[in-house]
Amino acid sequence: MNTNDSKLREQIAYFGRSMFERGLTAGSSGNISVRLDDGWLMTPTNCCLGNLDPADISRLTRSGVLVSGKAPSKEFFLHEAFLDRRPTDRAVVHLHSTYATAVSCLPDVDPRNVLPPLTPYSIMRFGKVALTPYHRPGDKRLGDEISIVAAEHRAVLLANHGPIVAAKDLESAVYAAEELEETAKLFLLLQGQRPRLLTPEQxxxxxxxxxxKEDDRAKTCC
Known part of the structure; x- marks a missing residue:
């Protein structure tokens, strides 16, 4: 195992535990991946993000063949489909976070722009959010749906399932997933109200x- 792999494994375990402890994913739900130059790192199937052992994280070839660690999440194909359409991004976070999942269950939303522009941080972190049609977990048609929208959306809600986001690195993907959850929470809190939205010019x-200037987003957002 090379040094870079080891560092990324530690980061995946750290961020997984952080998100689990803050209630962004529960039980064995959610998965994380990082695309490498020669393959992937992926959280294992049926694992809890709150107690990941870095050594158990799946190491895969570019085509998804397991090299080391435990068997990867059954939703690896979602991550692969997402990043196939986003060549400059390297990491994907998929959660079943409460508020974003709740929004994914709502009818009559724009599937190419689910959330209104409530805060500048949603624009800075992930932009417009797409909604894909419902398919059961593990259905390969979910990957097809992701492929349709991924080129123009780094954040997607899987209908009645949960959010999935891509970014240039793991830290950015985690921050985007967290911001998506907060924006979904605001959106639901403001239902029935007439919130002031950011204007198209803003x-x-x-x-x-x-x-x-994506490399500077983390510095500017905080």
């Missing part, structure tokens, strides 16, 4: 200032 400014 959204365009955020996209212009931060869209091509």
């Amino acid at each position: 959204v365009a400014e955020l996209e212009r200032v931060f869209g091509e």
Whole structure:
């Protein structure tokens, strides 16, 4: 195991535990992946993100063949489909977080833009959110649905299932997933209200200032 693999395994375990302890995923739900130059690291199937052993994290070839660690999540194909359409991104986080999953159950939302522009941070972290049609967990058609929207969306809600986000690195993907959950919470809290939304001009400014400076987002958002 090379040094970079070891560091990434530790990061996956750290962020998995952090998200679990803060209630962003429960039981054995959720999975995390990082695409490497020569393959993947992926959380194992039926594992709890709150007590990951870095040595158990699956090491896969580019085509998904297990090299070491435990068997990977059965939803590996979702991660693969997502990053196939996003060549500059390297990490994916899929959760069953409460508020984002609740939004994924709502009818009559725009499937190409589920959440309104409530805060600048949602624009800076993940932008527009897509909603894919429902298929049972493990159904390969979920990967097909992801492939349709992934090129233009780094954040997706799987209908009646949960959120999945991609980003340039693991830390950015985790922060995006967390921001998505907070935005979904705000959206639900404001149901029946008439919130002040960011204007198209304000959204365009955020996209212009931060869209091509992704490396600086974490510094600017905090």
